[in-house]
Amino acid sequence: MDQIAIPTEWPERVTREWAFGGSTGGGVGVCILDSGVDGAHPRVGGLESAVVISLDENEDVVTEADMEGDVSGHGTACAGIVRDVAPEAAISSVRVLGSNSKGSGAALLAGLRYAVEQGFDVINMSLSTTKKPFASTLHELADSAYFRRTVLVASAHNMPVESYPWRFSSVISVGSHEDPDPLAFFYNPNPPVEFFGRGVNVAVPWLGGRTVTASGNSFATPHLSGICALILSKHPELTPFQLKSVLYLTATNVGGGGQ
Amino acid sequence: MNGKPDLQAAVAAGVVGSEESFRALLGAIVEVARSIFGATASSILLLDAETDELVFEAVVGEGEDTLIGTRFPAQTGIAGWVLATRTPLVIEDVQNDPRFARDVAEDTGYVPKGMMAAPLLYDEDALGVLYVLDRPENTLFSLQEMELLGLFAHQAAIAVDLLLKARRAERILREDGDELGVVAKLAATMDSLEDARRDAGFRLLRDLASTLGALNS
Numbered sequence: 001m002d003q004i005a006i007p008t009e010w011p012e013r014v015t016r017e018w019a020f021g022g023s024t025g026g027g028v029g030v031c032i033l034d035s036g037v038d039g040a041h042p043r044v045g046g047l048e049s050a051v052v053i054s055l056d057e058n059e060d061v062v063t064e065a066d067m068e069g070d071v072s073g074h075g076t077a078c079a080g081i082v083r084d085v086a087p088e089a090a091i092s093s094v095r096v097l098g099s100n101s102k103g104s105g106a107a108l109l110a111g112l113r114y115a116v117e118q119g120f121d122v123i124n125m126s127l128s129t130t131k132k133p134f135a136s137t138l139h140e141l142a143d144s145a146y147f148r149r150t151v152l153v154a155s156a157h158n159m160p161v162e163s164y165p166w167r168f169s170s171v172i173s174v175g176s177h178e179d180p181d182p183l184a185f186f187y188n189p190n191p192p193v194e195f196f197g198r199g200v201n202v203a204v205p206w207l208g209g210r211t212v213t214a215s216g217n218s219f220a221t222p223h224l225s226g227i228c229a230l231i232l233s234k235h236p237e238l239t240p241f242q243l244k245s246v247l248y249l250t251a252t253n254v255g256g257g258g259q
Numbered sequence: 260m261n262g263k264p265d266l267q268a269a270v271a272a273g274v275v276g277s278e279e280s281f282r283a284l285l286g287a288i289v290e291v292a293r294s295i296f297g298a299t300a301s302s303i304l305l306l307d308a309e310t311d312e313l314v315f316e317a318v319v320g321e322g323e324d325t326l327i328g329t330r331f332p333a334q335t336g337i338a339g340w341v342l343a344t345r346t347p348l349v350i351e352d353v354q355n356d357p358r359f360a361r362d363v364a365e366d367t368g369y370v371p372k373g374m375m376a377a378p379l380l381y382d383e384d385a386l387g388v389l390y391v392l393d394r395p396e397n398t399l400f401s402l403q404e405m406e407l408l409g410l411f412a413h414q415a416a417i418a419v420d421l422l423l424k425a426r427r428a429e430r431i432l433r434e435d436g437d438e439l440g441v442v443a444k445l446a447a448t449m450d451s452l453e454d455a456r457r458d459a460g461f462r463l464l465r466d467l468a469s470t471l472g473a474l475n476s
Contacts, residue, residue, distance in 0.1 A: 071335045071339070071340075072336055072340035073337070073350075074337075074344075074348070097340065127344030127345070127346055129345060130380055130382075159347065159378075159380060159412060160413050161345075161380045163380075177402070178402050200402055201351075201399050201400055212353050213351045214348065214350050214351070215351075215400045216348035217346070218348055
């Protein structure tokens with residue numbers, strides 16, 4: 001029985017105060033798997049590490065230090081949102097875009113594999129692929145992350161197409177709500193999308209030190225990643241299953257509305 | 260030549276719409292996109308997989324006289340992100356900064372303050388990107404518009420898929436020369452015949468198919 005003792009003292013009622021009250025995200029590693037991140041942007045405030053994953057002409061995976069930074073602005077926006085929500089989280093960038101659009105699906109897989117191997121606590125994936133041949137490998141990677149206590153937070157698709165990895169039950173999938181509160185998030189009783197985070201008219205950092213207003217599920221996702229970082233900072237022993245349960249219990253429309 | 264699929268493409272080339280009619284369809288799509296979002300401009304960019312570039316195929320509003328045919332690398336910028344990640348996004352409140360939407364700005368001098376961009380997804384492929392530029396100022400973007408953008412891009416993707424199939428069929432005909440050209444012309448002619456002659460034509464074709472053993476297989 002000792003082997004299955006639960007290491008966390010669970011309160012009678014899980015509240016937001018218990019879950020992440022007073023947390024700043026310190027000690028939690030968050031990976032932004034995206035277009036790169038401009039670590040010098042004041043709203044990002046530095047990075048722990050930055051690598052770029054690409055495929056060479058023989059389709060072998062190449063992992064290098066990322067000297068170029070963000071190739072679109074999107075990764076910087078996601079990093080800025082995580083920084084806003086969890087100011088002391090350790091943010092790293094794994095860039096999987098910008099080398100060749102043909103190989104973008106393969107680079108995404110290789111980047112995710114790299115991020116899982118690095119043991120980040122949270123991986124923010126504001127992107128998806130529609131390529132069916134990649135689905136089974138992505139599924140294995142998502143499960144592998146789940147059992148290694150790495151939480152994959154993935155953007156849901158709001159277009160009528162099949163895409164991955166957000167549909168897998170081992171990830172936390174995120175759609176958008178319109179509430180301007182960055183800590184407001186809702187549980188969706190009609191999956192496959194599991195949670196809704198702030199994703200409409202969000203002021204985010206962009207290239208060149210600028211700030212723009214952005215909307216899309218890809219901006220709701222880092223809000224949930226930041227909230228996961230807050231919870232894991234206070235309760236580092238939580239498994240992804242327990243973390244998801246805490247998210248459910250503290251969702252604005254479940255138990256977290258008036259807390 | 261790859262055998263049966265090329266012959267089917269040749270028959271299709273004879274009877275499906277022309278490049279012009281599909282271009283007109285894409286033009287109508289961007290016109291409606293601009294209208295439903297109350298935007299200043301809208302465009303469709305298609306991926307040229309051989310050169311890994313995005314090409315403006317249909318434009319309405321700013322740049323409609325100059326942008327069509329313009330290309331830029333498919334891996335960077337907002338369109339590049341949308342294409343590679345299969346994910347729509349909306350960026351607004353960009354203050355007159357030419358680095359933003361450089362693809363549009365460099366050829367027209369028109370610098371949008373905001374853009375909606377959605378991938379054109381058909382089956383497993385990302386075919387291109389739909390842009391809607393400069394929604395009305397002082398109006399907040401809504402979740403409802405996000406849904407609409409996704410649905411509208413899906414419809415546009417179906418039209419783009421038809422255009423690409425028609426182009427492929429025409430290319431096969433061009434490259435193959437006479438052999439498939441005969442099949443395409445025959446299909447086009449059959450398609451345009453009035454009923455009586457069409458029936459007679461089909462009887463002849465069935466006899467030919469029977470002689471060649473096609474009906475036994």
